[in-house]
Amino acid sequence: xTDELEQRALITIFGxxxxxxxxxxxxxxxxxYKKGSLGENxxxxxxxxxxxxxxxxxxxxKASLKDIEDHEELADAFSSHxxxxxxxxxNQESYxxxxxxxxxxxxxxxxxxxxxxxxxxxxxxxxxxxxxxxxEGFVDTEGFHRLIIEKPFGHDLKSxxxxxxxxxxxxxxxxIYRIDHYLGKEMIQNIxxxxxxxxxxxxxxxxxxxxxIQVTLSEVLGVEDRGKYYDESGALRDMVQNHILQIVSLxxxxxxxxxxxxxxxxEKVRALRSLRVYEGKEVHQNFIRGQYGEGEVxxxxxxxxxxxxxxxxxxxxxxxxxxxxxIDNFRWTGVPFYIRTGKRLADKATQIAxxxxxxxxxxxxxxxxxxxxxxxxxIQPNEGITLHLNVKEPGQGMVTMPVNLDYVHSSPDGMNTPxxxxxxxxxxxxxxxTYFSHWDEVSxxxxxxxxxxxxxxxxxxxxxxYKSGSMGPKEADDLVQRDGFYWFPVxx
Numbered sequence: 001x002t003d004e005l006e007q008r009a010l011i012t013i014f015g016x017x018x019x020x021x022x023x024x025x026x027x028x029x030x031x032x033y034k035k036g037s038l039g040e041n042x043x044x045x046x047x048x049x050x051x052x053x054x055x056x057x058x059x060x061x062k063a064s065l066k067d068i069e070d071h072e073e074l075a076d077a078f079s080s081h082x083x084x085x086x087x088x089x090x091n092q093e094s095y096x097x098x099x100x101x102x103x104x105x106x107x108x109x110x111x112x113x114x115x116x117x118x119x120x121x122x123x124x125x126x127x128x129x130x131x132x133x134x135x136e137g138f139v140d141t142e143g144f145h146r147l148i149i150e151k152p153f154g155h156d157l158k159s160x161x162x163x164x165x166x167x168x169x170x171x172x173x174x175x176i177y178r179i180d181h182y183l184g185k186e187m188i189q190n191i192x193x194x195x196x197x198x199x200x201x202x203x204x205x206x207x208x209x210x211x212x213i214q215v216t217l218s219e220v221l222g223v224e225d226r227g228k229y230y231d232e233s234g235a236l237r238d239m240v241q242n243h244i245l246q247i248v249s250l251x252x253x254x255x256x257x258x259x260x261x262x263x264x265x266x267e268k269v270r271a272l273r274s275l276r277v278y279e280g281k282e283v284h285q286n287f288i289r290g291q292y293g294e295g296e297v298x299x300x301x302x303x304x305x306x307x308x309x310x311x312x313x314x315x316x317x318x319x320x321x322x323x324x325x326x327i328d329n330f331r332w333t334g335v336p337f338y339i340r341t342g343k344r345l346a347d348k349a350t351q352i353a354x355x356x357x358x359x360x361x362x363x364x365x366x367x368x369x370x371x372x373x374x375x376x377x378x379i380q381p382n383e384g385i386t387l388h389l390n391v392k393e394p395g396q397g398m399v400t401m402p403v404n405l406d407y408v409h410s411s412p413d414g415m416n417t418p419x420x421x422x423x424x425x426x427x428x429x430x431x432x433x434t435y436f437s438h439w440d441e442v443s444x445x446x447x448x449x450x451x452x453x454x455x456x457x458x459x460x461x462x463x464x465x466y467k468s469g470s471m472g473p474k475e476a477d478d479l480v481q482r483d484g485f486y487w488f489p490v491x492x
Contacts, residue, residue, distance in 0.1 A: 016046025113141025127166030184420030227310035290320030295468025
Protein backbone atom coordinates (compact mmCIF):
# COMPACT_ATOMS: atom_id res chain seq x y z
CA UNK A 1 0.00 0.00 0.00
CA THR A 2 1.47 3.33 -1.06
CA ASP A 3 1.39 6.55 0.89
CA GLU A 4 -0.61 8.04 -1.98
CA LEU A 5 -3.51 5.69 -1.18
CA GLU A 6 -3.20 5.92 2.59
CA GLN A 7 -5.01 8.83 4.16
CA ARG A 8 -3.20 10.74 6.89
CA ALA A 9 -5.40 12.65 9.35
CA LEU A 10 -6.59 13.24 12.89
CA ILE A 11 -10.33 12.51 13.05
CA THR A 12 -12.17 14.11 15.96
CA ILE A 13 -15.70 12.85 16.52
CA PHE A 14 -17.93 15.06 18.66
CA GLY A 15 -20.55 12.66 19.98
CA UNK A 16 -18.17 9.73 20.04
CA UNK A 17 -20.27 7.64 22.43
CA UNK A 18 -23.47 7.98 20.42
CA UNK A 19 -25.48 5.58 18.29
CA UNK A 20 -24.28 6.97 14.95
CA UNK A 21 -20.63 6.61 15.92
CA UNK A 22 -21.07 3.03 17.11
CA UNK A 23 -23.34 1.76 14.32
CA UNK A 24 -21.83 3.56 11.33
CA UNK A 25 -18.65 5.55 11.89
CA UNK A 26 -16.40 3.07 13.71
CA UNK A 27 -17.29 0.10 11.46
CA UNK A 28 -16.77 2.32 8.39
CA UNK A 29 -13.36 3.47 9.62
CA UNK A 30 -12.45 -0.17 10.30
CA UNK A 31 -13.32 -1.15 6.73
CA UNK A 32 -11.05 1.66 5.49
CA TYR A 33 -8.31 0.33 7.78
CA LYS A 34 -8.72 -3.24 6.47
CA LYS A 35 -8.48 -2.02 2.88
CA GLY A 36 -5.40 0.08 3.55
CA SER A 37 -7.04 3.49 3.05
CA LEU A 38 -6.09 4.15 6.66
CA GLY A 39 -2.68 2.92 7.75
CA GLU A 40 -0.41 3.76 10.64
CA ASN A 41 -0.66 7.52 10.21
CA UNK A 42 -4.13 8.23 11.55
CA UNK A 43 -5.71 8.81 14.94
CA UNK A 44 -9.27 9.20 16.20
CA UNK A 45 -10.42 11.22 19.19
CA UNK A 46 -13.87 10.46 20.53
CA UNK A 47 -15.46 13.15 22.67
CA UNK A 48 -18.58 13.23 24.84
CA UNK A 49 -19.58 14.26 28.34
CA UNK A 50 -19.07 10.79 29.82
CA UNK A 51 -15.96 10.10 31.88
CA UNK A 52 -14.32 7.24 29.97
CA UNK A 53 -10.74 6.05 29.82
CA UNK A 54 -8.91 5.32 26.56
CA UNK A 55 -9.04 1.58 27.30
CA UNK A 56 -12.78 1.60 27.98
CA UNK A 57 -13.37 3.59 24.79
CA UNK A 58 -11.25 1.17 22.76
CA UNK A 59 -13.29 -1.74 24.12
CA UNK A 60 -16.45 0.02 22.96
CA UNK A 61 -14.93 0.57 19.52
CA LYS A 62 -13.99 -3.12 19.25
CA ALA A 63 -17.52 -4.09 20.36
CA SER A 64 -18.94 -2.03 17.48
CA LEU A 65 -17.05 -4.26 15.03
CA LYS A 66 -18.59 -7.55 16.19
CA ASP A 67 -20.71 -8.02 13.05
CA ILE A 68 -17.72 -7.66 10.71
CA GLU A 69 -16.29 -10.96 9.54
CA ASP A 70 -12.75 -11.74 10.80
CA HIS A 71 -12.57 -8.44 12.67
CA GLU A 72 -10.60 -10.01 15.54
CA GLU A 73 -7.36 -10.09 13.53
CA LEU A 74 -7.05 -6.30 13.25
CA ALA A 75 -9.33 -5.03 16.02
CA ASP A 76 -6.56 -4.43 18.57
CA ALA A 77 -4.22 -2.69 16.12
CA PHE A 78 -7.10 -0.58 14.78
CA SER A 79 -8.47 0.46 18.18
CA SER A 80 -4.99 1.42 19.41
CA HIS A 81 -5.34 4.55 17.23
CA UNK A 82 -8.40 5.67 19.27
CA UNK A 83 -8.31 8.10 22.19
CA UNK A 84 -11.02 9.49 24.40
CA UNK A 85 -11.49 12.98 25.80
CA UNK A 86 -14.32 13.86 28.17
CA UNK A 87 -15.67 17.07 26.72
CA UNK A 88 -18.26 19.74 27.46
CA UNK A 89 -18.95 21.59 24.20
CA UNK A 90 -19.99 24.70 26.13
CA ASN A 91 -16.81 24.86 28.24
CA GLN A 92 -13.68 26.60 26.96
CA GLU A 93 -11.36 24.60 29.20
CA SER A 94 -12.55 21.40 27.51
CA TYR A 95 -11.33 22.75 24.17
CA UNK A 96 -7.96 23.65 25.64
CA UNK A 97 -7.47 20.03 26.79
CA UNK A 98 -8.73 18.72 23.45
CA UNK A 99 -6.32 20.99 21.58
CA UNK A 100 -3.40 19.70 23.67
CA UNK A 101 -4.33 16.09 22.92
CA UNK A 102 -4.79 16.90 19.23
CA UNK A 103 -1.32 18.42 18.97
CA UNK A 104 0.24 15.45 20.77
CA UNK A 105 -1.41 12.95 18.42
CA UNK A 106 -0.50 15.05 15.39
CA UNK A 107 3.14 14.73 16.34
CA UNK A 108 2.95 11.07 17.47
CA UNK A 109 1.38 9.83 14.21
CA UNK A 110 3.03 12.38 11.88
CA UNK A 111 -0.35 13.64 10.64
CA UNK A 112 1.01 16.79 8.92
CA UNK A 113 -1.70 18.93 10.54
CA UNK A 114 -4.54 17.25 8.61
CA UNK A 115 -7.70 17.46 10.70
CA UNK A 116 -11.22 16.17 10.12
CA UNK A 117 -13.96 17.17 12.58
CA UNK A 118 -17.14 15.06 12.58
CA UNK A 119 -20.12 16.58 14.42
CA UNK A 120 -22.22 13.51 15.27
CA UNK A 121 -24.53 15.31 17.67
CA UNK A 122 -27.48 17.70 17.87
CA UNK A 123 -27.36 20.49 15.22
CA UNK A 124 -27.96 23.20 17.83
CA UNK A 125 -24.32 22.70 18.93
CA UNK A 126 -22.80 22.94 15.43
CA UNK A 127 -22.19 26.68 15.42
CA UNK A 128 -20.74 26.73 18.93
CA UNK A 129 -18.33 23.87 18.22
CA UNK A 130 -17.19 25.34 14.89
CA UNK A 131 -16.57 28.69 16.56
CA UNK A 132 -14.44 27.10 19.31
CA UNK A 133 -12.49 25.03 16.78
CA UNK A 134 -11.53 28.30 15.14
CA UNK A 135 -10.92 30.43 18.26
CA GLU A 136 -8.89 27.79 20.11
CA GLY A 137 -6.49 27.28 17.20
CA PHE A 138 -7.43 23.77 16.03
CA VAL A 139 -7.16 24.91 12.42
CA ASP A 140 -3.85 26.75 12.85
CA THR A 141 -1.93 23.93 11.19
CA GLU A 142 -0.43 23.51 7.73
CA GLY A 143 -2.63 20.57 6.69
CA PHE A 144 -6.27 20.42 5.56
CA HIS A 145 -9.16 21.18 7.89
CA ARG A 146 -12.59 19.72 7.09
CA LEU A 147 -15.88 19.67 8.93
CA ILE A 148 -18.54 16.97 8.45
CA ILE A 149 -22.04 17.73 9.70
CA GLU A 150 -25.08 15.47 9.76
CA LYS A 151 -28.57 16.53 8.73
CA PRO A 152 -30.85 18.24 9.47
CA PHE A 153 -29.30 21.34 7.93
CA GLY A 154 -31.83 23.62 9.57
CA HIS A 155 -35.62 23.37 9.93
CA ASP A 156 -36.37 25.88 7.18
CA LEU A 157 -34.46 28.33 4.99
CA LYS A 158 -34.07 30.91 7.76
CA SER A 159 -32.60 28.48 10.30
CA UNK A 160 -30.44 26.88 7.59
CA UNK A 161 -29.01 30.30 6.73
CA UNK A 162 -28.28 31.00 10.39
CA UNK A 163 -26.53 27.64 10.74
CA UNK A 164 -24.54 28.15 7.57
CA UNK A 165 -23.45 31.64 8.63
CA UNK A 166 -22.20 30.33 11.98
CA UNK A 167 -20.22 27.55 10.28
CA UNK A 168 -18.76 29.90 7.68
CA UNK A 169 -17.20 32.03 10.40
CA UNK A 170 -14.81 29.14 11.07
CA UNK A 171 -14.69 27.16 7.82
CA UNK A 172 -14.78 27.99 4.13
CA UNK A 173 -17.56 26.47 2.01
CA UNK A 174 -15.12 24.04 0.41
CA UNK A 175 -14.16 22.81 3.92
CA ILE A 176 -17.76 22.04 4.98
CA TYR A 177 -19.03 18.56 4.11
CA ARG A 178 -22.79 18.20 4.63
CA ILE A 179 -23.23 14.45 4.66
CA ASP A 180 -26.27 12.82 3.07
CA HIS A 181 -25.73 9.06 3.36
CA TYR A 182 -28.10 8.41 0.43
CA LEU A 183 -25.55 10.06 -1.85
CA GLY A 184 -22.97 7.50 -0.75
CA LYS A 185 -25.06 4.54 -1.88
CA GLU A 186 -23.50 2.64 -4.75
CA MET A 187 -26.46 2.83 -7.14
CA ILE A 188 -27.03 6.54 -6.50
CA GLN A 189 -23.45 7.18 -7.60
CA ASN A 190 -24.13 4.86 -10.53
CA ILE A 191 -26.78 7.22 -11.94
CA UNK A 192 -24.12 9.36 -13.62
CA UNK A 193 -22.44 6.30 -15.18
CA UNK A 194 -25.73 4.82 -16.41
CA UNK A 195 -26.56 8.12 -18.08
CA UNK A 196 -23.28 9.45 -19.38
CA UNK A 197 -21.44 6.22 -20.25
CA UNK A 198 -24.27 4.78 -22.39
CA UNK A 199 -25.27 6.67 -25.54
CA UNK A 200 -28.40 4.53 -25.90
CA UNK A 201 -29.59 5.83 -22.50
CA UNK A 202 -28.48 9.46 -22.68
CA UNK A 203 -29.97 9.93 -26.16
CA UNK A 204 -33.38 8.91 -24.76
CA UNK A 205 -33.01 10.86 -21.50
CA UNK A 206 -35.48 13.67 -22.32
CA UNK A 207 -39.14 14.54 -22.77
CA UNK A 208 -39.31 13.11 -26.29
CA UNK A 209 -38.95 9.56 -25.03
CA UNK A 210 -39.68 9.57 -21.29
CA UNK A 211 -43.28 9.58 -20.01
CA UNK A 212 -42.60 10.01 -16.31
CA ILE A 213 -40.00 9.29 -13.64
CA GLN A 214 -40.81 7.86 -10.21
CA VAL A 215 -38.68 7.97 -7.07
CA THR A 216 -39.78 5.80 -4.14
CA LEU A 217 -38.21 5.70 -0.67
CA SER A 218 -40.44 3.44 1.41
CA GLU A 219 -39.84 2.22 4.96
CA VAL A 220 -41.58 -0.54 6.90
CA LEU A 221 -40.56 0.82 10.30
CA GLY A 222 -42.39 3.53 12.21
CA VAL A 223 -40.74 6.42 14.01
CA GLU A 224 -39.33 4.05 16.66
CA ASP A 225 -37.48 6.13 19.30
CA ARG A 226 -37.34 9.30 17.17
CA GLY A 227 -40.85 10.49 18.05
CA LYS A 228 -39.84 13.83 19.55
CA TYR A 229 -37.59 14.79 16.63
CA TYR A 230 -39.91 13.41 13.97
CA ASP A 231 -43.02 15.18 15.28
CA GLU A 232 -41.25 18.50 14.74
CA SER A 233 -39.91 17.48 11.35
CA GLY A 234 -42.13 15.13 9.38
CA ALA A 235 -41.46 13.32 6.12
CA LEU A 236 -41.30 16.54 4.09
CA ARG A 237 -38.29 17.86 5.98
CA ASP A 238 -36.79 14.53 7.03
CA MET A 239 -36.74 12.91 3.56
CA VAL A 240 -37.92 15.15 0.71
CA GLN A 241 -35.82 18.25 1.40
CA ASN A 242 -32.56 16.33 1.31
CA HIS A 243 -32.54 12.72 0.05
CA ILE A 244 -35.28 12.93 -2.58
CA LEU A 245 -34.43 16.34 -4.04
CA GLN A 246 -30.78 15.29 -4.25
CA ILE A 247 -31.78 12.20 -6.24
CA VAL A 248 -34.08 14.26 -8.48
CA SER A 249 -31.29 16.74 -9.20
CA LEU A 250 -28.95 13.91 -10.26
CA UNK A 251 -31.62 12.51 -12.57
CA UNK A 252 -32.59 15.85 -14.07
CA UNK A 253 -29.25 17.64 -14.39
CA UNK A 254 -27.66 18.37 -17.76
CA UNK A 255 -24.45 16.53 -18.69
CA UNK A 256 -21.56 18.31 -16.96
CA UNK A 257 -18.53 19.48 -18.93
CA UNK A 258 -16.38 17.25 -16.71
CA UNK A 259 -17.12 14.81 -13.90
CA UNK A 260 -15.63 17.13 -11.31
CA UNK A 261 -17.19 18.29 -8.05
CA UNK A 262 -17.65 21.85 -9.29
CA UNK A 263 -19.21 20.93 -12.64
CA UNK A 264 -21.60 18.32 -11.21
CA UNK A 265 -22.72 20.71 -8.49
CA UNK A 266 -23.25 23.44 -11.06
CA GLU A 267 -25.61 21.25 -13.07
CA LYS A 268 -27.46 19.99 -9.99
CA VAL A 269 -28.08 23.58 -8.90
CA ARG A 270 -29.39 24.46 -12.36
CA ALA A 271 -31.84 21.54 -12.15
CA LEU A 272 -33.07 22.62 -8.72
CA ARG A 273 -33.56 26.16 -9.99
CA SER A 274 -35.83 24.75 -12.69
CA LEU A 275 -38.20 23.12 -10.19
CA ARG A 276 -41.69 24.56 -10.52
CA VAL A 277 -42.64 26.25 -7.24
CA TYR A 278 -46.22 25.62 -6.15
CA GLU A 279 -48.37 28.09 -4.25
CA GLY A 280 -51.78 28.01 -2.60
CA LYS A 281 -54.17 25.46 -4.12
CA GLU A 282 -51.38 24.10 -6.34
CA VAL A 283 -49.78 22.61 -3.23
CA HIS A 284 -52.87 20.55 -2.42
CA GLN A 285 -53.19 19.49 -6.06
CA ASN A 286 -49.60 18.31 -6.41
CA PHE A 287 -48.52 17.30 -2.90
CA ILE A 288 -50.21 14.56 -0.87
CA ARG A 289 -49.50 13.95 2.79
CA GLY A 290 -50.41 11.05 4.99
CA GLN A 291 -50.07 9.75 8.51
CA TYR A 292 -50.09 6.06 9.41
CA GLY A 293 -52.76 4.61 11.64
CA GLU A 294 -53.07 1.25 13.27
CA GLY A 295 -52.59 -1.89 11.19
CA GLU A 296 -51.61 -5.52 11.19
CA VAL A 297 -48.48 -6.98 9.57
CA UNK A 298 -47.62 -10.69 9.76
CA UNK A 299 -50.16 -11.14 12.51
CA UNK A 300 -48.64 -8.37 14.62
CA UNK A 301 -50.78 -5.41 15.67
CA UNK A 302 -49.08 -2.09 14.99
CA UNK A 303 -50.03 1.16 16.65
CA UNK A 304 -50.69 4.37 14.80
CA UNK A 305 -48.33 7.34 14.68
CA UNK A 306 -50.34 9.31 17.24
CA UNK A 307 -49.90 6.46 19.75
CA UNK A 308 -46.10 6.46 19.39
CA UNK A 309 -43.91 7.58 22.29
CA UNK A 310 -43.20 11.34 22.46
CA UNK A 311 -45.76 12.10 19.71
CA UNK A 312 -48.62 14.58 20.18
CA UNK A 313 -51.87 12.53 20.27
CA UNK A 314 -53.43 15.16 17.98
CA UNK A 315 -50.37 15.54 15.76
CA UNK A 316 -50.79 16.93 12.25
CA UNK A 317 -47.29 15.78 11.26
CA UNK A 318 -47.05 13.82 8.03
CA UNK A 319 -45.33 10.43 7.92
CA UNK A 320 -45.92 10.08 4.16
CA UNK A 321 -45.44 12.42 1.22
CA UNK A 322 -46.23 11.90 -2.44
CA UNK A 323 -45.80 14.64 -5.00
CA UNK A 324 -45.75 15.54 -8.66
CA UNK A 325 -42.70 17.65 -9.41
CA UNK A 326 -42.30 19.52 -12.68
CA ILE A 327 -38.97 20.75 -14.03
CA ASP A 328 -39.47 23.66 -16.37
CA ASN A 329 -36.54 23.51 -18.75
CA PHE A 330 -35.98 22.44 -22.35
CA ARG A 331 -35.14 18.81 -21.53
CA TRP A 332 -37.92 18.03 -19.06
CA THR A 333 -40.93 20.22 -19.85
CA GLY A 334 -44.07 18.09 -19.61
CA VAL A 335 -42.45 15.14 -17.80
CA PRO A 336 -43.73 14.62 -14.25
CA PHE A 337 -41.29 13.45 -11.59
CA TYR A 338 -43.43 11.56 -9.08
CA ILE A 339 -41.95 11.08 -5.63
CA ARG A 340 -43.19 9.22 -2.58
CA THR A 341 -41.75 8.39 0.80
CA GLY A 342 -43.28 7.14 3.99
CA LYS A 343 -43.08 5.09 7.16
CA ARG A 344 -44.96 1.92 8.06
CA LEU A 345 -45.41 1.00 4.41
CA ALA A 346 -45.78 -2.51 2.98
CA ASP A 347 -42.23 -2.84 1.63
CA LYS A 348 -38.81 -1.40 2.34
CA ALA A 349 -37.30 -0.10 -0.89
CA THR A 350 -35.46 2.74 -2.51
CA GLN A 351 -35.86 2.69 -6.27
CA ILE A 352 -36.07 4.90 -9.35
CA ALA A 353 -38.37 3.91 -12.23
CA UNK A 354 -37.92 5.67 -15.59
CA UNK A 355 -41.01 5.05 -17.75
CA UNK A 356 -40.44 5.40 -21.49
CA UNK A 357 -43.26 6.37 -23.83
CA UNK A 358 -45.28 3.63 -25.47
CA UNK A 359 -44.80 2.75 -29.13
CA UNK A 360 -46.99 5.03 -31.31
CA UNK A 361 -48.87 2.07 -32.88
CA UNK A 362 -49.53 -1.38 -31.49
CA UNK A 363 -48.95 -3.64 -34.51
CA UNK A 364 -49.78 -6.80 -32.58
CA UNK A 365 -53.49 -6.23 -32.19
CA UNK A 366 -55.55 -4.61 -29.50
CA UNK A 367 -56.06 -7.99 -27.81
CA UNK A 368 -52.38 -7.98 -26.94
CA UNK A 369 -51.46 -5.39 -24.33
CA UNK A 370 -47.84 -4.32 -24.60
CA UNK A 371 -46.02 -3.77 -21.34
CA UNK A 372 -44.27 -0.44 -21.00
CA UNK A 373 -40.50 -0.10 -21.27
CA UNK A 374 -39.25 0.80 -17.80
CA UNK A 375 -35.69 1.22 -16.59
CA UNK A 376 -35.60 0.54 -12.85
CA UNK A 377 -32.60 1.49 -10.71
CA UNK A 378 -32.72 -0.53 -7.48
CA ILE A 379 -30.88 1.27 -4.68
CA GLN A 380 -31.88 -0.77 -1.62
CA PRO A 381 -32.36 -3.36 -0.23
CA ASN A 382 -31.31 -4.89 -3.56
CA GLU A 383 -28.81 -3.09 -5.76
CA GLY A 384 -28.93 -3.26 -9.52
CA ILE A 385 -30.75 -2.36 -12.72
CA THR A 386 -33.76 -3.91 -14.46
CA LEU A 387 -34.89 -3.08 -17.99
CA HIS A 388 -38.45 -4.16 -18.82
CA LEU A 389 -38.91 -5.10 -22.50
CA ASN A 390 -41.38 -6.94 -24.78
CA VAL A 391 -40.35 -10.00 -26.82
CA LYS A 392 -42.03 -12.74 -28.85
CA GLU A 393 -43.39 -15.69 -26.95
CA PRO A 394 -41.82 -19.03 -28.06
CA GLY A 395 -43.94 -21.02 -30.50
CA GLN A 396 -46.28 -20.31 -33.37
CA GLY A 397 -47.84 -16.90 -33.91
CA MET A 398 -46.75 -13.39 -33.06
CA VAL A 399 -47.66 -13.30 -29.39
CA THR A 400 -45.74 -10.90 -27.14
CA MET A 401 -44.61 -11.34 -23.57
CA PRO A 402 -42.72 -9.13 -21.11
CA VAL A 403 -39.14 -9.95 -20.08
CA ASN A 404 -36.69 -8.36 -17.68
CA LEU A 405 -33.01 -7.76 -18.29
CA ASP A 406 -31.42 -7.75 -14.84
CA TYR A 407 -28.08 -6.63 -13.53
CA VAL A 408 -27.43 -7.36 -9.86
CA HIS A 409 -24.77 -5.15 -8.35
CA SER A 410 -22.76 -7.05 -5.76
CA SER A 411 -19.17 -7.71 -4.90
CA PRO A 412 -17.50 -10.97 -6.06
CA ASP A 413 -17.79 -12.64 -2.66
CA GLY A 414 -21.51 -11.90 -2.47
CA MET A 415 -21.17 -9.43 0.36
CA ASN A 416 -22.99 -6.10 0.32
CA THR A 417 -21.34 -3.22 -1.48
CA PRO A 418 -19.41 -0.71 0.69
CA UNK A 419 -21.40 1.09 3.34
CA UNK A 420 -22.38 4.61 2.29
CA UNK A 421 -20.60 6.16 5.28
CA UNK A 422 -17.40 4.34 4.42
CA UNK A 423 -17.39 5.80 0.91
CA UNK A 424 -18.27 9.31 2.07
CA UNK A 425 -15.70 9.45 4.86
CA UNK A 426 -13.02 8.39 2.40
CA UNK A 427 -14.22 11.04 -0.08
CA UNK A 428 -13.92 13.67 2.64
CA UNK A 429 -10.39 12.53 3.55
CA UNK A 430 -9.46 12.79 -0.12
CA UNK A 431 -11.10 16.20 -0.48
CA UNK A 432 -13.75 14.99 -2.95
CA UNK A 433 -17.04 16.78 -2.17
CA THR A 434 -18.98 15.53 -5.22
CA TYR A 435 -21.49 13.53 -3.18
CA PHE A 436 -21.92 16.03 -0.38
CA SER A 437 -24.52 18.81 -0.35
CA HIS A 438 -23.29 22.28 -1.32
CA TRP A 439 -24.89 25.28 0.35
CA ASP A 440 -26.48 26.37 -2.94
CA GLU A 441 -28.28 23.02 -3.16
CA VAL A 442 -29.39 23.18 0.47
CA SER A 443 -30.75 26.72 0.17
CA UNK A 444 -32.62 26.02 -3.07
CA UNK A 445 -34.24 22.88 -1.68
CA UNK A 446 -35.34 24.76 1.45
CA UNK A 447 -36.86 27.56 -0.65
CA UNK A 448 -38.92 24.94 -2.45
CA UNK A 449 -39.92 23.01 0.69
CA UNK A 450 -40.82 26.14 2.67
CA UNK A 451 -43.56 26.94 0.14
CA UNK A 452 -45.16 23.54 0.71
CA UNK A 453 -44.79 23.66 4.49
CA UNK A 454 -46.31 27.17 4.66
CA UNK A 455 -49.54 25.92 3.07
CA UNK A 456 -49.67 22.71 5.11
CA UNK A 457 -49.11 24.61 8.36
CA UNK A 458 -52.33 26.56 7.83
CA UNK A 459 -54.52 23.52 7.14
CA UNK A 460 -55.41 20.35 9.04
CA UNK A 461 -55.62 17.02 7.25
CA UNK A 462 -57.79 13.96 7.90
CA UNK A 463 -55.19 11.96 9.79
CA UNK A 464 -54.57 9.07 10.08
CA UNK A 465 -55.35 8.30 6.44
CA TYR A 466 -53.49 5.07 5.71
CA LYS A 467 -53.09 1.79 7.53
CA SER A 468 -49.75 0.53 8.73
CA GLY A 469 -48.61 -2.09 6.23
CA SER A 470 -50.20 -0.42 3.21
CA MET A 471 -48.46 1.65 0.53
CA GLY A 472 -49.91 4.97 1.68
CA PRO A 473 -53.15 6.93 1.30
CA LYS A 474 -55.49 6.49 -1.67
CA GLU A 475 -54.86 10.11 -2.69
CA ALA A 476 -51.29 9.15 -3.61
CA ASP A 477 -52.63 6.65 -6.14
CA ASP A 478 -55.06 9.24 -7.45
CA LEU A 479 -52.18 11.68 -7.96
CA VAL A 480 -50.59 9.54 -10.67
CA GLN A 481 -53.76 7.92 -12.02
CA ARG A 482 -55.31 11.24 -13.00
CA ASP A 483 -52.40 11.64 -15.43
CA GLY A 484 -53.00 8.12 -16.78
CA PHE A 485 -50.09 6.51 -14.91
CA TYR A 486 -49.65 4.12 -11.99
CA TRP A 487 -47.06 3.66 -9.27
CA PHE A 488 -44.49 1.13 -10.36
CA PRO A 489 -44.37 -1.76 -7.84
CA VAL A 490 -41.34 -1.76 -5.55
CA UNK A 491 -38.81 -4.62 -5.53
CA UNK A 492 -39.80 -5.81 -9.03
